[in-house]
Amino acid sequence: MDDELRDRVEREAEKHALLNAVKHQSDADVGAIMGPLMGDNPAFRPHGDEIPGVAGGVVSQVNDLSYEAKRERLEELAPEELAEIEAEDDGDDHDLPDLPNADNYDEIRMRCAPNPNGPWHVGHARMPAVIGTYRDRYDGWFCVRFDDTDPETKRPDLEAYDDILEDLTYLGFEPDAVYRASDRLETYYDHARELIELGGAYTCSCSGDEFSELKNAGEPCPHRDKDTETVLEEFEAMVDGEYSSGEMVLRVKTDIEHKNPALRDWVSFRMIDTPHPREEASEYRCWPMLDFQSGVDDHLIGMTHIIRGIDLQDSAKxxxxxxxxxxxxxxxxxxWGHVQVDAYDVKMSTSTIGELIADGELDGWDDPRAPTLQSLRRRGIQGEAIVEAMVGLGTSTSDVDLAMSTVYAKNRDLIDDESDRRFFVREGTELPLGGSPPAEATPALHPDHEDRGVREIPVGDTVLLEPEDLPGREERVWLKGLGCFQYTRDALQYTGEDIDVVREGDVDVVHWVPAEESVPVRMRTMDGDVTGRAEPGVGDLEADELVQFERIGFVRIDGENGDEVLTYFAHP
Structure with missing residues (x-):
């Protein structure tokens, strides 16, 4: 990268870092600015490996500024963009732009069209989050339409239909209607027949390679000018299953010399020998391609607005x-552009996740390591937190990055007030107590809600501390909810000193559990299982309760697991 280009990258990175920081009133994030930075500057793309390093240094400098300094600098560099941000703040507090030409329609109608080949991964949540939010804003209508007309390469999973609807409920939305495209084959056949009669489609028995050569050369297929009666007869033979896979297709007649070869006489129906897994559709062999099926359904069901990936622009054409x-x-x-999600080692792909489960590398769709909505739900992440994070990404045509830390921050805001506190010690070191400490500790259930009361923890003769919390010889430590102790003669001796020793900064505050009365706990995390022991009251908690293990993080109680209490770690 030469000096001139580096200067341009630094200028643009500064602008985008300031936009990011001022818009969210927080520090800028390198990952969050890379999408718009590269999208606005195509010339940077050949240097994609070097750009993050340059941008990272600029972001660090921006983050050293106060909010006011950031705003003043942005006003110098990009006053119009600053005005837009401040106008949004003064407006209706919408993260999403208005839908195009929304005023032209009596009712906004949208659809979420999943392929039911497995439960949703995290990236899938963006579509229902945005569509559901638009539905609520415009008092509109949205449906779930399962695009399940590919029983072979994207074979539907019979359990996925219900799994996806459960995921949608988890996110906080209920569709106004549910359709399965595999129930609507006769409708697609009727429209294919009408299209043939309009001269808009023809049957073709060319091999894939043969047609590809003709298409790329801009030359018509020899079957293109068949008479309508012959095309109808051959299409009916397709419907009746008289051809095998690859023998015959129905093509939409477009422009064989179109500048985009992908649009030249594309396939609308093909033969598939593999039976559909749904019994109701298992006898069909002639299946519509997605562009035909989806296009027909969007009209018949009355869609006013479609949101789709920018890589699918050819579908509309x-x-x-x-x-x-x-x-x-x-x-x-x-x-819109793709959403990239950090924090996971597993690829954000339904088929990949399914393979890892089948190979035993993941325990299931709700394994904490799986980037799925089922996993987040079991960990105690609220659907509302995911929706808020996804809506916050907007609908930019640039690829965007979702930091799971954003989801966790929003989830923390939702659950912190209701989550009582508990002690959990990992790999505890056992120490005897001396000096006649109180027989019972009484830490608060929640530091901000004294009215909830306290936990009554029997102390016993020995306690467990995490190894990193062990005091040095003759040093003091404050056992939270119990009091001050000094480590001497291989024991923690109760000193009776009051909380002032903590306020003066001389004594660390640590969590602990009684060695004898504590309960064994297994905490499932994204990095593997963690075992330890928790204060006795954890054994009485009900499944689905959310608590905060003090100094560790929020967990969801899953239930009993043999002699253990099983919990799932949500986030710090």
Whole structure:
């Protein structure tokens, strides 16, 4: 990277870092600015490996500034963008832009169209979060339409239909209607017949390689000019299952010389020998491709707005040919970039996760290491926190990064007030007590809610401390909720000193549990299982209760696991 380019990168990185910091009134994040930085500056892309390092240094400098200094600098560099941010703050507090031409419709109608090949991973939550939020804003309507017309390469999982609807409920939304495309084959067949009669489709028996050569050369398929009667007869033979996979397809007649080869006479129906896993659809062999099926359904179900990935721009262009034949008006389309989620070693892919489960490398879809909504739910992450984080990404056409720390921060805001505190000691070191300490400790259930009372923890003769909390010889330590102790003669001797020793900064405060009365606990985390012992009251907690293990983090109580209490770690 030469000096001139480096200067440009630093200037642009400073602007985007300031935009990020001022908008969220916090420190800028390198990951969060990379998408818009690269999207606004295509010339940077050949240097993608070097850009983060340069941007990182700029972000550090920006983060050293006060909020006012950041705002003043942004006003110098990008006054219009600053004005937009402040206008948003003064407005309706929407993270999402208004839908295009929303005022032209009596009712906003949108759809979430999952492929039911497995439960949702974290990235899948973006679509229902945004669509559900728009539905609520506009008092509109949205449906779940399972696009399950590929029984072979994206084979549906029969359990996934209900799993996905449960994931949607977890996120806080209920669809106004639910459709399964595999129930609607006859509807697609009827529209294919009509399209053929309009001269918009033809049957083709070319091999894939043969047609590809013709398509790339801009030359018509020899079957393109068949008469309508022959095309209808051959299509009916497809519907009747008289062809095997690969023998015959139905193509939409577009422009064989179109500048984009992907749009030239694309396949709308094909033969698939593999039976659909749903019994109701298992007899069908002639299946629509997604662009045909989805395009027809979007019109028939009355979609006004479609949100889809920017990589699917060709889908709208293919479907427009069908809409033109039928004289339909195409819905409004919002394209957005991909969302990247950090914190996981497992690829954000339903098929990959399923393979890891099948191979025994993950315990299931709700394994803490799995980047799935089932996993987050079992860990105690509230669906509302995920929705807020996803909506906060907006609908930019640039790829965006979701830091799980953002989800955790929003979840902490939701659960902190209701989560009582408990002690949990990992790999505890046992020490005897001396000096006649109180027989019972009474730490508060919640430091901000004295009215909730205290936990009554029997002390006994010995306690467990985490190894890193052990005081040095003759040093003092404050056992939270119990009092001050000095480590001497291989024991913790109660000194009777009051809390002033802590306020004066001379004594560390640590958590602990009674060695004899404590209960064994297994805490499942993204990094593996952690075992230890917790204060006795943890054994009485009900499944699904959320608590904070003091100085460790929030956990969800899962229930009894043999002699242990099983918990799932949410976040610090």
């Amino acid at each position: 293919r479907q427009q040919f069908v809409y033109d034949y039928f004289g339909w008006e195409y819905p409004e389309v919002v394209h």
